[in-house]
Amino acid sequence: MTIEFKPLSFSLGAEVLGLKIKDSPSKEQIELVRAGFLKYGILLFRDQHISREQHIGFSKLFGELDQHESLPRDRHPDYSELLMVTNEPKPNGMPSDSKYTGQVWHSDMSFTLAPAMGSILRSIKVPSVGGDTMFSNMTLAYEKLSKGMQNLISDLHGVHTSARKIIDLSQDRIDETKKLIPPVAQPIVRIHPETGKKALYIGEKVKSFVGMTEDESKPLIDYLCRHASKPQFVYRHQWQANELLFWDNRCTMHLALGDYDESEIRHLERTTILGTPSGYVLQ
Numbered sequence: 001m002t003i004e005f006k007p008l009s010f011s012l013g014a015e016v017l018g019l020k021i022k023d024s025p026s027k028e029q030i031e032l033v034r035a036g037f038l039k040y041g042i043l044l045f046r047d048q049h050i051s052r053e054q055h056i057g058f059s060k061l062f063g064e065l066d067q068h069e070s071l072p073r074d075r076h077p078d079y080s081e082l083l084m085v086t087n088e089p090k091p092n093g094m095p096s097d098s099k100y101t102g103q104v105w106h107s108d109m110s111f112t113l114a115p116a117m118g119s120i121l122r123s124i125k126v127p128s129v130g131g132d133t134m135f136s137n138m139t140l141a142y143e144k145l146s147k148g149m150q151n152l153i154s155d156l157h158g159v160h161t162s163a164r165k166i167i168d169l170s171q172d173r174i175d176e177t178k179k180l181i182p183p184v185a186q187p188i189v190r191i192h193p194e195t196g197k198k199a200l201y202i203g204e205k206v207k208s209f210v211g212m213t214e215d216e217s218k219p220l221i222d223y224l225c226r227h228a229s230k231p232q233f234v235y236r237h238q239w240q241a242n243e244l245l246f247w248d249n250r251c252t253m254h255l256a257l258g259d260y261d262e263s264e265i266r267h268l269e270r271t272t273i274l275g276t277p278s279g280y281v282l283q
Ligand SMILES: O=C(O)CCC(=O)C(=O)O
Pocket: 085, 101, 102, 103, 108, 119, 121, 131, 132, 133, 254, 255, 256, 257, 268, 270
C-alpha cells in the first residue's frame, strides 16, 4: 500500500495514511516516512493498535533510543526506552511524577548534550475532552523574524534547565534534579543537521542567555517564546486513543496544555530518539 501525507495545518504536521505499524513497514515505507518527517516536522499515525514492544521497535527504525537516564522517575519500570506521561497515581496512591510533563513550551532533552532528534508519543488512555498538545514550527518562526532580530540573536546561547511543574518540590528533589541535570548552554539558532535550515531553539526552559543575568535576558526570551507560539506557527493536536505522534525536536517545540478534567486518566508513553551532540555544560 502506498503512503500518503495529509497536511494537518498550514504551518506544520501531516497525517500518514496507508501505514500499519504492526505490519512491520518495509524499508521503502520507512524512507518515505523519513522524508515526510523532514518535510512536515510532525507526523500523525492514527488507529495504531500496537504493543509497547512494537512502539519501541518502530522507533528504533529512526535511530538509537534514549534510555532516559536523566529522568529515572518517569521511565517505565520494565522498559527504559519508554518515558511515561501519565496522571495515573502510583500503586501506593501517591500522584504520578509525570502528571505535569510538558506543560511549558519546550523541545525534548534540550537540557542535555545530545538533545533529542525525535520523539514518538503514543496515546493509550485519553480524557473524554481536552488534554491537547500544541506544536510550533521553529523554522518558520525564525524565518519570520526581521533581519535585525536574526542578527541580534545569531550568537546567543540559552541556558536550558530541566525546569518543569512537579508535584514534589522538596529540597531533596531539587538537589536530585540539579545533580542529574546541570544547566546546559545551547545556541538560540540551530542549523538542522538534515535540512540545513536555521530554526529558533528557545522555550520556557531557557532561563537566561550565557553572559547575561536572568533579569536582562527575560524580556527577549519572553518575546521569542511569544513570537514562536503565535497561532500562524502552531498546530493543536486533539488526541484520540491509539495514536502516535512523531515530532522533530530540531525544528519544533511543543506544549501539553493540561486542559482536561484531572479526575480522568490521561496516559501516554514516549520514546526519544537521540540527536547529535550540541551545547556545553555550565558550571
Ligand atoms: O503530554 C503531552 O501532551 C506532551 C508530553 C511532552 O511534552 C513530552 O513528552 O515531551
